[in-house]
Amino acid sequence: MSPTMHDVARAAGVSIKTVSNVVNEYPHVRDSTRQRVLQAIEELGYRPNLSARGLRSGRTGVIGLAVPALRENYFAELADAVIRAAEHRGLTVVIEQTNGDREKELQSLTGGRLRLTDGMLFSPVSLGPSDVGALDVGFPLVLLGERIFDGPTDHVTMHNTSSARAAVAHLLELGRRRVAVIGAAEHPSDDPSSANLRVRGYRQALDDAGVAFDPQLVRAADHWHRETGAQATRRLIEEGVEFDAIFALNDTLGLGALRALGEAGIGVPDDVAVIGFDNIDESRFSVPSMSSIDPGREEIAATAVDLLLDRMNEKGDRQPPRRVVPDFRLVARESTGETSPADPPCPRCPEPPPPRCCVGHDERSS
Template sequence: MNANPTIHDVARAAGVSIKTVSNVLNDNPKVGPATRLRVRQIVDEMGYRPNLSARGLRSGKTGVIGLAVPSLRETYFAELADSVIRAAAKRRLRVLIEQTNGDRELEISILSGGQMRFTDGLLFSPAAIGQQDVDVLTTGDPLVLLGERIFGGPTDHVTMHNTSSARAAVEHLLDIGRTRIALIGAPEAIADDASSASLRERGYRQALESAGIQYDPQLVVRGGTWVRETGVAAIRRLIADGTGFDAIFALNDTLALGALRALAQAGLHVPDDVALIGFDNLDEGRFSMPSLSSVDPGRLEIAETAVDLLVNRIQERDGKSPPKTVKADFKIVKRESTGFKGDDNLVGGG
């Protein structure tokens, strides 16, 4: 068998014309079901893959969209990429992924053409550029923004309810009787910006204020990247400082998993001594001991909505419809780390 079969090989094996094979691959309704099935079987058996560059020259479309994220080592972005790939596959699209590592110049380069020039459109989750860089989003190419770095820009934007979902997470801790709630993963300083950390800290403070509990800066551990090691260090710092706490809100699940380890090492039992809730509802949290309560920010909805919006922009002829902003619904997933069993106890919001 040819290691690199061509469309000619497929047509010869199926006993049809090259045009018929092309029509099948492009879902042209003129091809009969029997012929369509035979060609599809031959394509699968031979492992034929269309030449995207050639297809792009003929149709002006490559059938490929781009996804730019800060880091695939961050589990949230790895799971987001998986969700985007699945959403794109439903629409017969492939996904080219670019990791920016939070590098400002690389993010700007991607927006100006760069590595994504062979795609029909881009889903972009920035980490370095911010509100002051809104002008760089005016690329003229189909673009959908993800995340919280820039609001009110010229593109469609899919994001999450960071503040209200964080508030709901803290309210869950308050509802189970916890009042000394530590916050880990907070920004370096109290800030009124659109970063995830700042928006989630705002929700934390709103929940405390609404419950009549005075904000205590000693309970807030600032700084560090959102990795397990930071979660471990935050717990050790709270204990070393003699700060009393009976609950923890970690600004993402990765921090929470590190915190869970540090609490066990310190001889503190979760949830009896300390209740713990994270953010992102990563798959890993279902399997930790104890399983991790978390905010589900609507990752699947974010992926589906973002791909739909991008496809609409790719197909749009006049390019003049106003940009849309969509916030996915969230849920509080109650598990063992806050005293619940399983994933059946869901509190929605949005």
Template sequence: MWVAASARSNDVTSGRKTTILSSGEDEMAITMRDVAEMAAVSIKTVSNVINDHPNIKPETRSRVLSAIEDLGYQPNLSARGLRSGRTGVISLIIPDLKNAYFAELADAVMTAASKRGQAVIIEQSGGERERELQILRGPRMRMVDGVLYSVLGLEQEDADLINIPTPIVLLGERIFNGPADHVTMQNVEASQAATEHLLELGCTRLLALGAHPGEVIGSAGLRLEGYRRALNRASVPYREELTVDVQTWHRADGAQAMRRVLGSGLAFDGVVAFNDSLALGAMSVMQDAGLKVPDDVAIIGFDDIDETRYSLPALSTVDPGRQEIAETAVRMLLERINGAAAGLAPREFESSFKVIARGSSGRVPVKVPHS
């Protein structure tokens, strides 16, 4: 499935004329000259902005991009590709748009790319190894200038398989120190901070919801490691029975896992869910069972998806730096495409994070400084 990032409103209005674009009609197409006139720059400058030329003053770039947006200008990607060898299109490969994190990441990538005059094609891999390889080796790679690839199906030992001619930036936690730039989040540290948040509230029997059996490298494995580190620092013993395995990280998985836990009679007073969807599913089941959140059980998620602000109670979570990930990944990819990073070894970048305390975990007790 492909989703184009360049779809626009049908009614595009400028100060000089109005263009109606609908069902095959293109009666008065906006041109690069129109953009240049509105931005008070040359056509060459507009072309440089569209092609992300590095030597453009920020105020000039902003003015041109604003004119492009106001006019609804659509670059002729075919002609542009013939002239420059570039299409102005990048690809984003993600596992699943049904997962709210990836949907919001895609939105952030599209916004970051649009600021730089780039369009985005989104392809879903389903997290399947063969599908990921098929996309990377397929003929559509010739249609894009570069790839942002959120790895899920491939593993660390597959690093050599992503060494392709097209510039690529890896996202996610499956392949580290590979042949391409890599942008990820601080999974271990962020999960540790989330766990410490509930420990500070007095919770001592914390479910780790979202584990994948045997996984070490990957979001689940790394977040479990952060959970265990927090317990160790607080001198709280790790209990295997409190680690709850799931198949995938959707709301239904969190709900199903919580039903199993409640049915087993296992005692717990807090939940560290490895993503927000799991947390929301689990919280719904707990409330249906008569448990009060956070009075009976405190819960925290991970990802800070938009929905967490509107659950009842609002879900505490970890903001893993999604916006920073998108901005950095797009910038690094364009540096590879434009040659600005030529000769540089593959780069590793970890985003910053913060714990966001909301109603599902109550308030953290005020810490009194030691005298």
């Protein structure tokens, strides 16, 4: 159990009210008493809900969003979706960029910005399964992404493996048999990273189709940027590796791949079909427009905000953590042979083409 304010009061030999006064930085506390309370807080590892300083009601109306890098299109568009979802619910969002740095990610869970917020949405990339204890915090927290599973917080993730499997199956259904994958981990493992989970789906699709796995077609990329996607594709070409399709583990890698193919005079999709992942806005406007997996970003954002709001309003005993996995859909565009650059209408939804849509209906949230 995490230490409570009662534990701090007992250790410091003061009342709970005094501990509250110290936590909320009220000035009328004797210095010696304040130091005693602060020492007890440090020794016990107590994490106060600093958002209670905001208003007399204990609410500031502000939530935090910690993401690795806003220069990455997916996280920029995710942040935009979170802001819109929060505004719809009367909340403001403060964004923190961690740059994927482990210490900054840990600092996000304990830092001074927490005093400005009522809760936080947290998307780590450097923390892993062994860091699950760091998520046991004294404020509302919703985890995003695939780095840590079965933790003490609500978690909104995506169908990484099955959606990657669908992407590669789409290429195989077009008759492609030499499907390269770009963006794999340098040292593959059982670590539940996006790269490992998506490569797992890639291999499952090959197995389903009876296509032999060729390690020469698996290309690593430390960073999922346009340049690394272009570099990996150029190496495939320079090494003379035969390939007729590319599955890029995110769209920015795919955009780099399209650039490298164009430089080499390789036609897309006639010679090489390309599909990405994330369905960022830019994929609609590349030439050719790029097919992609939409992992349900809009629903991820709205669901995460709703879960956080539930926790902020929670009274009494804390309910067990919830895990939600929004549906995905495959968006076929020109890079895999669609004749129109526009998103086709969804055959199973009456609404116009997403961001919000369906497909993946067979994998309902757990």
